Amino acid sequence: MNYTLIGSESYLRKRKLNQLKKEHDINDMNLITFDYTKDTMDHILEECNTMPFFSEHKMVVIQNCTFFGASNKDTVDELVHYLEAPNPTTIVVLDYDGKKDARKKVGKDLAKLTKEFRFEQISEEERNRMIREECQKRQITMDQGALREFQIRVGLDLNRLYTELDKLELHGGQITKEVIEALISRPIEDDTFLLSNAIFTHDTKKVFSLIQDFKQNNVEIIALIGLLAAQFRFLVQVQTLKNEGYTNDNIARELSTSPGRIWHTVKNVGQYRKEDLLTILKDLSILDQDIKTGRIDKQQGFEVFLLKHTM
CATH class of the missing domain: 1.10.8 (Helicase, Ruva Protein; domain 3)
Known part of the structure; x- marks a missing residue:
């Protein structure tokens, strides 16, 4: 029996893989892991066709099977051909941390040739x-x-x-x-959300308090600029989709995030003007370039940015 483990919930995929290893009595000596994005298919299939070492079975795990995704055009005909008549002593596990494109022929073929388990993000x-x-x-x-x-x-x-x-x-x-x-520390994304909100509400005291938290967690200014830019882009996306009539659940699916994050964002996004969001994004982009090209000191530049948008 060969398997496909697919979906964004990595914890459940990993737990299922461990269950399969126990079911088939696979030890470390007979467990071989490949990365589809780095290893050649010839090398992978050569390993699939070799016998296990002092054991009834061995397991070949192929991680990052991006051919399941919508943007990858690989057909992996050799893999499909192998799985049509596999080596009975080799258990192949295809692992993909993402969403399967149900329209693709390769996904349909592999669904027939492997036992498929899906692990989407929990509610x-x-x-x-x-x-x-x-x-x-x-x-x-x-x-x-x-x-x-x-x-x-x-x-x-x-x-x-x-x-x-x-x-x-x-x-x-x-x-x-x-x-x-x-x-338990707050996720860095939560602090980024709080920081973006404090910037918009001109809560200077809150802004600089959160900046101290980031410093204590060893978050570099360049990384923080990137996190803030990502958060403001997210706000623009949510606002745009909401104005187009999308429901919260549809927005969550469209942006591949949790309904909870969308709910918290939608609660506040109405108070933001799109023009202001885009201005902040533009200023963050300029600041990022100025720091990277040495035109401005990162600490000084970031403080000027914060003062401009909170005063």
């Missing part, structure tokens, strides 16, 4: 259920304030969810909002 409801179940298992309790803060800080990232629950389990007992704030 907020599923995330909340998992938190409740894990807290029960770990014998920890959260009050409502702590639970809400935990949900905000971990988002829909399951890798982060389980990592942070491990921390809370070590703390043990009753978890308060203060414990969450002390043990």
Whole structure:
């Protein structure tokens, strides 16, 4: 049996791969991993056709199978041909961190030749259920304030969810909002959202407080400029789609992000003028170029930008 693991939820794909390794009794000696974007198909198929080492089966995992995506035009005929009559001692696992283009022939062919598992990003409801179940298992309790803060800080990232629950389990007992704030850092995207909002509301005190947080987290100014530009571009995209009549769920799908992030953005996006957003984006682009070409000191240039847009 050969498999396809596909979807943006990396934690669940990884967990399924580990289950398959256990089911087929695969050890490290008989596990070979390739990267489709770096390794040649000839090399991959040569390995598929060799016998396992002192074992009944071996597993060949092909990561980054971008041929499933809409923008990649590869047909991978050799892989399809191999899977039509595969080596019975080799288990092939195709792994792709993205959305499958259902229109493509290669995707349809491989769906017939492998057992396909899909792992799309979980919903907020599923995330909340998992938190409740894990807290029960770990014998920890959260009050409502702590639970809400935990949900905000971990988002829909399951890798982060389980990592942070491990921390809370070590703390043990009753978890308060203060414990969450002390043990779990906010995602950098959240701080970027707060910073962009503070710039727009001319909250100078909040802006410079958040800048200090970024410094403490060792975020370079050039990286912060990039994060801010990405956030303001996101605001323009959400505003444009909302004005075109898209629902929140449709916007989330269009921009490949969580409904929760869209909900928080839509709540505030009405107060932003598109012209102001585009002006900030233009100023960030000029600042980025001026810093990279040495025309201005990065610290001084960034402070001038902040003062211009908050005073």
